Amino acid sequence: MVCNVCDMTFQRARTDEQRNERRRQILDAAAAMLTEVPVAGLTLTALSRRVCLAKANVLRYFESREAVLLALLEAEIADWISELESATPGAGTAPERGDRLADLLATSLTRRPVLCDLISAQSTVLERNISADTALQHKRAVLGYLGTLVRFTGRHLPELGDEDAATLMQTVMLTAVAAWPGSRPPQAVLDAYAADPALAVMCVDFTDVVRRTTEVVAAGLLTRERQPR
CATH class of the missing domain: 1.10.10 (Arc Repressor Mutant, subunit A)
Structure with a gap:
């Protein structure tokens, strides 16, 4: 046509x-x-x-708009993982490597606003108008990506086992889901910050929040690994 x-x-x-x-x-x-x-x-x-x-x-x-966006989310995650895997694990102590990993994850996510938009809307929007078959396919794809991210984390922080590496990556993604919309306030909120600068402390810096949260969680997991059980 x-x-x-x-x-x-x-x-x-x-x-x-x-x-x-x-x-x-x-x-x-x-x-x-x-x-x-x-x-x-x-x-x-x-x-x-x-x-x-x-x-x-x-x-x-695609069966719906949401199915299009879920497929796009999968493609964006795959591209993000490809970028991450091009980074060579560095030397240093485990805490130092944990901090570098936190920075890598935070800055790479910040450079991908489409990915961040999609993951922040995944559970509240994208999964609301799809069939069970599409949901099954999507969840299986996400589980596969999580496995790849766990292995990626293990190369940078081999001190963590698979379970703790999965915990770290799940925390990163959940932090991104919460921090991204908070870091993109509507104009009325921006105007409120401009009118009262004291309120600006409530403005979310996405990169900083993801980085600091990842650093803290990684440090905690590494400390727990060193403790006798």
């Missing part, structure tokens, strides 16, 4: 390769839109216009 919005011609995808390409185009469009609008502002109608497909045709590839 011919799309009047972006003047491109699309044909029905008939092979697996074509269908995968169409899914990739939809996800790329969604990622681009999330640099312009928050998760709540990305509608299926707007997305279908961006990729020059009828809404019904977008639903041939």
